[in-house]
Amino acid sequence: DVKVTQxxxxxxxxxxxxxxxxxxxxxxxENMFWYRQDPxxxxxxxxxxxxxxxxxxxxxxEGYSVSREKKERFSLILESASTNQTSMYLCASSPGGGDLxxxxxxxxxxxxxx
Amino acid sequence: xxxxxxxxxxxxxxxxxxLVLNCSFTDSAIYNLQWFRQDPGKGLTSLxxxxxxxxxxxxxxxxASLDKSSGRSTLYIAASQPGDSATYLCAVGSWGKLQFxxxxxxxxxx
Numbered sequence: 058d059v060k061v062t063q064x065x066x067x068x069x070x071x072x073x074x075x076x077x078x079x080x081x082x083x084x085x086x087e088n089m090f091w092y093r094q095d096p097x098x099x100x101x102x103x104x105x106x107x108x109x110x111x112x113x114x115x116x117x118x119e120g121y122s123v124s125r126e127k128k129e130r131f132s133l134i135l136e137s138a139s140t141n142q143t144s145m146y147l148c149a150s151s152p153g154g155g156d157l158x159x160x161x162x163x164x165x166x167x168x169x170x171x
Numbered sequence: 172x173x174x175x176x177x178x179x180x181x182x183x184x185x186x187x188x189x190l191v192l193n194c195s196f197t198d199s200a201i202y203n204l205q206w207f208r209q210d211p212g213k214g215l216t217s218l219x220x221x222x223x224x225x226x227x228x229x230x231x232x233x234x235a236s237l238d239k240s241s242g243r244s245t246l247y248i249a250a251s252q253p254g255d256s257a258t259y260l261c262a263v264g265s266w267g268k269l270q271f272x273x274x275x276x277x278x279x280x281x
Contacts, residue, residue, distance in 0.1 A: 063214075088267060090268075090269075097273075099271050099272070099273045099274065100260070100262075100271040102268065102269075105267075105268065107267070115268075145212075147214055147215065149215075149269075151267070158220070159203065159205045159217055159220040159264070160205065160217065160262075160264075160269060161217065162207070162214045162215040162216075162217075163214050164213060164214040165212075165213060165214040167212070
């Protein structure tokens with residue numbers, strides 16, 4: 058089974074801190090994604106990557122950046138955390154030609170910014 | 172822009188009843204549709220993936236249909252059990268990206 062692992066289940070950070078959320082997949086998938094999930098707003102795409110060192114903005118990239126130095130790892134960076142970034146963050150991956158194979162999600166990171 | 176709607180938003184049924192969850196989308200130019208299950212505070216678990224060329228997919232008690240021309244998909248869960256209680260999300264895929272519905276929260280009472 059494909060595994061997508063997010064390094065932290067729960068995280069509490071202070072306003073203004075730089076925050077790194079890490080995601081690792083073990084099945085050599087080309088595509089990786091970061092979503093946030095909020096009550097009433099559903100899942101929204103922040104950033105995605107189709108290949109190493111490549112990144113594309115999703116629907117809500119403001120306040121975030123990403124890094125993909127290795128194929129298996131996709132990091133989400135909050136340059137200066139704010140309280141409105143308190144949310145559940147979900148990482149996903151899919152093979153190249155992902156439309157044929159669907160997505161696999163990680164367990165999520167619940168981030169609280171105080 | 173693709174809009175994905177799930178109705179109803181919440182559903183409560185007694186154990187043993189069949190569940191019917193609906194998903195509609197506005198743009199029929201999709202590559203696939205995926206149904207997920209989410210337990211409280213957890214990530215998403217993939218249930219079924221239907222390619223745009225397919226009409227349905229089945230896995231155990233789960234059956235999902237897809238009618239691209241009318242922009243609809245239905246997830247059927249036969250003989251529901253308390254363990255089926257969760258939020259069910261549908262997501263429409265095109266050009267490698269997924270657009271999600273808001274989900275249907277299901278409670279199966281013993």
